[in-house]
Amino acid sequence: MKKLITLSLLALGSTVLAQGTTIEFWHTFGDAKRSDWIAARAADYNAAHPGVKVTAVFRGDSNETLQSSILAARQNKAPALVQVDGVSSQLALDSGVFQPVGGVKSVDFGDYLKPVVSYYTVQGKVNSVPFNSSSPVLYFNKDLMLKAGLDPKQPPTTFGGVLKACAKFDAAKLGVKCMALTPFSWLFEQWMSEQNAVLVNNNNGRTGRATSTNIDSAAGRKVYQFYKDLQDQGYLTNTGKLADTVGTNAIFTSQKALMTINSTAGLGNILDGAKQNGFQLGVGVLPIPDGSKRNGVVIGGASLWVAKGASKPEAETALDFALFMTNTANMASWHKLTGYYPVRSSSVDLLRKQGWFSNSPLQIVAFNQLLKTVPNVANAGALSGATIQTRTIIEQGMQKVLGGQSVDSAIVSASEQANAAIAEYNKNFK
Amino acid sequence: MSLVRPTPKSRAVRAKAIRSQEARAEAAAAQEHATFRGRWLPWLFLLPTLLVLAVFSYYPAARTLRLSVFRANLIVGNEQYVGLQNFAELLSSPVYHQVIVQTLIFVALVVVLGLTFALSLAWLASKPIAGAKFYRLMLIYPYALSPAIAGTLWLFLFNPEIGAVNTLLDALIGVKPRWLDNPFLAFALVVVASVWKGLGYNVVFYLAAIQNIPGDVMEAAEIDGASAWQSFWRVAFPLLSPMTFFLVFTNIVTSLFDSFGLVNILTRGGPVYGETGITTFLVYQLYEDGFRNFKTGAAATQAVLMLLLVVCIVAMQFRYGNRKVHYGA
Incomplete structure (x- = not known):
């Protein structure tokens, strides 16, 4: 008022x-x-x-x-x-x-x-x-990579590659976490697109109003599993707050993590942080699930x-x-x-x-x-009036997985909640 | 307050207090009648206030009441009459149940811890010691910070990897607690931050009240051989009860409504526990639904429920206000 x-x-x-x-x-x-x-x-x-x-x-x-x-x-x-x-x-x-x-x-x-x-x-x-x-990329600390015997010229490009690099990095025992990654629905959306999966039905809401989500799908589960794998192996860190990219960047630029995944729009600030803290910054493509053909970013x-x-x-x-x-x-x-x-x-x-x-x-x-992105339905991005709410739901699901819940139960309930949110929004038009 | 057992002394003090209070009330009543001749004159003087209240409080409140029976989305601009459906949905929602329960626990903790802590500090700061003025100033200062700044401060302090708190804890005892995604720690953190944030306000009021305690009463207690603890608990504390009473209610209302700024920055209502985020309190849920998800109707319904809650609190305040409280000082 x-x-x-x-x-x-x-x-x-x-x-x-x-x-x-x-x-x-x-x-x-x-x-x-x-x-x-x-x-x-x-x-x-x-x-x-x-x-x-x-x-x-x-x-x-x-x-x-x-x-x-x-x-x-x-x-x-x-x-x-x-x-x-x-x-x-x-x-x-x-x-x-x-x-x-x-x-x-x-x-x-x-x-x-x-x-x-x-x-x-x-x-x-x-x-x-x-x-x-903007779109997300992989940021990494070249100096830390060299210290752990990793090749900064070849940053990981897949989830499996990230986990492998993390295993090697962890073995070097530098007292630094491998990946700073916040529960962030925007990344979930990007990874759906990379796997050529829509986020909502009716062609991502572009041929008709979206009525349900595709969160609970093989593609969606792979993303949740990635968070789980990183967490279970002890590779992951973040501030604990949902979608806290500022906090995650701060952890990365303070050299408390080897890598982070974030928007290109943050490059200027991350580069400044790297200079202040005296390390060489590397940027790589967004790592994607193994075995997927890159369908491009949203x-x-x-x-x-x-x-x-x-x-x-x-x-x-x-x-x-x-x-x-x-x-x-x-x-x-x-x-x-x-x-x-x-x-x-x-x-x-x-x-x-x-x-x-x-x-x-x-x-x-x-x-x-x-x-390299060839426009199609999946990488055109989702249209839905409940997106702000479904984002929080996806992020809470990720947080549940990080807290020890199974991927299955977290993603099923996230999907149910998100579908309910979309149905609730659509009632405005009846 | 109910813990105070009446001793002969406190009963005498109380009787005296009630007598003087009655006398004052009578004098005030007589004065009122003397000032205004006409029936309309007082209303005329009240008019500006009433106008402001009507525009900024009553009208929006009436609109909110109306909106609570509609399905409405701020962006879409629709209004569909749904009767009491919003209320039914909300009151049968397990998410909202959890929000209510955690809000009540939060409020209770903030009020009890906040007042206990404030009273102890105010009591210590009112002792005639060197630098008392400086301590008082420092105790009051957190109140001058806006919730947003306080939230940001705490966020940086408790960043699990690079925050000052964990850097210190890691160096001292080798632990790095997950302050913001361990449900128990996050809840505790928000409680402590709220207590800290409200401390200045409570200390100021307690300091003023302590300074108003008549010296002769405290002296009499001392002469009668009361220990420091006894003279605080049996004499000073009952004399401070009007202030405690006032602060209990202002703190209830503050923690119900003003927790928003802190929560929004520090935890964004998270981390998720059970059905929803464990620091999602009533006012934050309202904000989420109304201003992030644009569900204006559902948010209005929540506003109405919160209004009812405040009505209950005020009713309690009026009901118990005169019973258990000593208006002695």
């Missing part, structure tokens, strides 16, 4: 007489590095387009931003452009306050990376402009949505700004700053020309992993 009131007060305050076009862009980056970059792009854009004013506003985390945008839209005060987390795409669609960007004006998405665009395409329509995209991150309630000039300005912010040069600079993918092929070419990959070879791993 308090939020609603501040919101409406703010909305009142920002009503400006239509002289030229003024729009707001609500985003989720509170840190100086990323929010300053966005503010600078808005300033660039305003300078290049006299009479048009784009204001970038930080609106809290992704959940808060979505909530504020939707409440504002219900009072006809919607910001013209909103950054929405990929995981909330179905919610954004169901809210009915956004419009597919293709409807504003025709956009050529040919230059955008295919797996990225495919994530934001529903039933043939591109709903939003891809912005910040794009994590967020995209830019245009409000339905925006007037035509406002909507066009919003889309134009979104395209400007994700143009070739801007995406290259965004990538260098943060570790997020540049979402355009031309940006990748530009970076290559600038010699970025030979100077920062760590980045290339993530690229190849993404560029």
Whole structure:
């Protein structure tokens, strides 16, 4: 309620007489590095387009931003452009306050990376402009690897490879855990995709509303088993909190673990940590279950949505700004700053020309992993309005396995709970 | 409070207290009648307050009551009338049962441990010793931290691999407890963090109350040959009971509602034990359903149940307020 009131007060305050076009862009980056970059792009854009004013506003985390945008839209005060987390795409669609960007004006998405665009395409329509995209990779400590007699040039690429490397590392008795890994549903989703398994039915919710999950499947069990194997052998560590990537990264950069699996978007910070603690950082592809053919990663991150309630000039300005912010040069600079993918092929070419990959070879791993992804239903990612809840359920299941429960009982109950959550969400539409 | 056996002395003190209290109440009543002539004048003065309450408390509360009988999702923007189904589902859910039980245990522990600890510290800090002022300041300071900052602090301290606590424990006795995913330890950690967080507030009130205990009463006890323990337990403690009573209720309400910030940062309601996370308390469950899963209807139902709980607490406060409490000081 308090939020609603501040919101409406703010909305009142920002009503400006239509002289030229003024729009707001609500985003989720509170840190100086990323929010300053966005503010600078808005300033660039305003300078290049006299009479048009784009204001970038930080609106809290992704959940808060979505909530504020939707409440504002219900009072006809919607910001013209909103950054929405990929995981909330179905919610954004169901809210009915956004419009597919293709409807504003025709956009050529040919230059955008295919797996990225495919994530934001529903039933043939591109709903939003891809912005910040990432996927998980294996981070490892080269110095510790050498100390244990492992080859840092050949990091493990499969679950079995990880366990083998851990066995050897453990035998070296360095008093350091092998793998820092938090119970993290985002990784579960990635591993489903790599095994060409959907996460929810109806083709990952893309041909119809999802009604059940595929958590309890051979593919899902392999992921839970991986957590169990690491834990049973005493290779695993984390902070104990669900999805605590910050804490896990801290353990890794403090050299209390040999490896960790995390988003490429964390590369900048992990690299800083490695420098501070004085070790050589290595990056490898995401290790996957043995015997699976790599089906590619699901794009994590967020995209830019245009409000339905925006007037035509406002909507066009919003889309134009979104395209400007994700143009070739801007995406290259965004990538260098943060570790997020540049979402355009031309940006990748530009970076290559600038010699970025030979100077920062760590980045290339993530690229190849993404560029090798051939879009299909599984790696397009799941659409479901209950994803935030099902993520917690998947993570609690992982935690149960780490606490000693069998994979079977943990995954069966996770699957039941997740199906119930989806059914509960779908009741909203009856 | 009920542990206090009435001694002749305490009975005399009590009688005196009740007499002076009655006299004061009469004087106050007379004054009230003298001030306002018209029937509407007091209402006029109350109007601004009532308006603010209406807009910020009564109206939202009424909306919440209404919403509790609907299935509603904040994002979808739907409202489907479901009658008492939300209540039935919630009250028959094993998850919610567990949440209720662990909330009650949590509240009881925080209130009892928090007040015992605060009273002991306040008693010690009120002794005329060197640096007493400094100790008092240091005792109060945790209260100045926001729950989010306190949560982050504890999170870093108790990181099992790199936290200060485990680094120390590992060096001293070679153990590294799993603070955040061992259900027992995580629960204990949240209790201790909440007690610590509330300590400043409780100490301030106890310090003030201790300073208000009339010196002659304590002196009389000393002359009568009471030991330090006796003069605390038989004289000071009964005289502090109005403050204890006040603090019991503020602490109940604080631990019911304000535990949210700490839990959200420190454990996110986990680790999972039985049906749900062991530090998922009523208010955190409400937050999860309402603001993370956007189930506005279900969250409103929980808000109504919590409102009923608070009503019970307030009723108890009014009922027992005058019986077991000595308003002597």
